[in-house]
Amino acid sequence: MAQSAAVEPTRRDFLYIATGAVGAVGLAAVVWPFIDQMNPDASALALASTEVDIGSIQTGESVTVKWRGKPVVIRNRTAEEVSAAKDAPLSELKDPIARNGNLPADAPATDANRAATGKENWFVMVNVCTHLGCIPLGQQGEYSGWFCPCHGSVYDTAGRIRKGPAPENMAIPVYSFLSDTKIKIG
Amino acid sequence: MKTLTKSIARLTFALSLGVATATLAGGIASAAEEPAAGGHAAAEGETPHYPMIKPTLESWSFAGVFGRFDTAQLQRGYQVYKEVCSNCHSMHLVSFRNLADEGGPHFSEEQVKTLAATFQVQDGPNDAGDMFERPGRPSDRFPSPFPNPQAAAAANNGKAPPDLSLMAKARAVERGFPWFILDFFTQYEEGGPDYIHGLLTGYTDPPAGVTVPPGGHYNPHFISGPSLAMPPPLSDGQVTYTDGTPETVDQYSRDVSAFLMWAAEPHLDARKRTGFQVILFLIVFAGLLYYTKKKIWANIAH
């Protein structure tokens, strides 16, 4: 192309750069739908909330329901479990944040911030280990809370991580009491 | 470039030749076809109107490059669907939440919750293992009026009313030559709503000499026969509009046709909007490439 280089080099270069740039923009715009299609679709985003009847759950019993494909445990805690959770000093906690979807993101991980508001025996939690997603077993381990069999994470009776590789307390989903015996998750 | 123009000229010639051949063949065919068509009609019951009366091209807000759905019309269409059609027809691919979609009827979230709750939806099994009914939620699909196609047929003289989710795309009346070529340029893709509108407003008394089978209703706008099982579904004043729109069969059928087009093609607005941007971009890009190509090929005879 040595021959044409003599003719208006700047205008020519600008044309080449503009063409290349427009092509690159077009390519980038095309890539987005191919990436976004893998995000949850409209039906997954609109997934129904779940209503659970808790009237028949006795003290010391739990019920597990499926919400967004994950197990949510609803536990009617015993007085000992509640007091054990209350007595644990915040300074001993590995993760001092409540991780409660109903509270601000920086709420401290006190038992009051983990249990249902005004109904401290009721405890609702997404029962998924924050380490690598296994399902911890209930009422087991050093704190009689939850114990994850995969890699040995130990949670207390408020689902807070105390020992093991998991970094965070188990999450509390958004939920509300529709009546004394009925809660709605989601 | 010279060869390209030459080649295009040749292609045009070839196309016209092909078209001429086809027309010729078509001409021969239609001449030879007369008795065949007559025979066909005879089998259908001696109807002078079958093959059907083709739908007229109505004007739709969603036609053309800049076409968009008319939100108010879709809301009225939903009302007609809910109060009239949904008594017999299912629409099982559409969810209540879709009614809140932008580029759709665009009801508010609250309105959709209320609308959904007016339907009873089957859910379950509950802890006792039983299915139960509960009010609909936005995430539910529209419930079907009959539990299964057999029940629908049994309740409707042996003909199950078809699902309406895709009705506006599932019926196409043959356009024929040369319309199918012109349609490419005019972007005619409203054949479905045109057909539905024609059908809903097309019921008449059968002409003399035409006997309609029992349970049938004469309608020369019906695509697959002189009569259909559905009785005329609309009558003037049947649905009460709150926005002062005329309460006529013609208006109802326009509104419900538009609604069904949305139900069948819910992303039409987004499709046309994106399309305009994409094609504009490509034209600019093609222009840049054309000049780049010219620059690169300057001084090179080819």
Place this chain on the structure above:
Amino acid sequence: MAGHSTYNPQNPLLKWFEARLPIGGLIHSSFIVFPNPRNLNYWWTFGGILAFMLVAQIATGVVLVMHYTPHASLAFNSVEGIMRDVNYGWLLRYLHANGASMFFIAVYIHIFRGLYYGSYKNPREVLWVLGMIIFLLMMATGFMGYVLPWGQMSFWGATVITNLFSAIPLVGEKIVIWLWGGFSVDNATLNRFFSLHYLLPFMIAGVVILHIWALHIPGSNNPTGVSVKDKQDTLPFHPYFTVKDAFGLVCFLILYCWFVFYLPNYMGHADNYIEANPLVTPAHIVPEWYFLPFYAILRSIPSKLGGVICMFGAIAVLFAVPWLDTSKVRSANFRPLYRQFFWIFVAVAIGLGYLGSAPPEGGYVIASRILTVYYFFHFLVILPLLGLFEKPLPLPASITESVLGKGAAAVTAGAPSAPQTK
């Protein structure tokens, strides 16, 4: 895919890599410096367009499979889930569905270009046969893809086309049952079609590599049909033909997008928006438009076996074209008689396409028969005889001469025709 490479990287890492796997040199010699005849017109951009369409179809297809469910009772609704709920699902599906049609538009132009300019002649016979294998694979892929949405036309198209094999004497019935995996088109059929629809595009990609390889041995044909004689006849592939192909491609994309965004169902069938129902056949069964000429040939023969033989024969005869055409002159530009027969043949092919969509009655059948006879007559009689009787026009001595006129070749001795680095 090209012999000589001048690729000589300076970067030590590239040098190290190139010594172990000379892929840079392969790309450089095949798509950067590869010498192309300087007089290629825009009909030659369709090779690149086809390569793009293959990639586009595979990309959109792989993504659609992430949301599609190949099951007789779920397939239809999963496609509607893509259309309604998946992010950009409507776009991806319409791109894929219309992409199939655009792929065939491009391949038909590509084939007719080859027929017009004699691109199948010595030494490009293998190139042509490989192209025909690609065409055959494309038809199989397109047909099976159309079955996947499991609408009425999917189902009945699958039924009709698989039943073609029942025309085979003695074992026909057994073959059809084997194809179906049952006693009618059903879930088993859908699943095997899905599997093959996913497999065949990669086989096409493999044959495309062979096709390009076979192209790069003699190099491209050109509008004069005269072979490349020396360096002045050619230009390096990049930037001359990359930019020309890119411009052609973007123009083609405008047409593609016109369909995708404004007429996405223009080339489809309304009946395919009705879920498959094994008990009801649609009133008017028509295959996808790209099969219509062959479908017209099938229907024009009043015998089941005869129709099937003729339809497959219509494709088979294309494979034999390099040996049926006896003329030594390649390009129709210098064959006045062949040029006219070529355009008659184009008209016949379009006419057959129109007749394939018309109802099989009355004059349509008669017209189909006439055009079917002519289709075979063109290949089996006109092509062999024309070469013997036709008096070709005088050919230019070289490509350069045809471009610049006689005696001008010397003037451009310094023209940038030699492969050079930027």
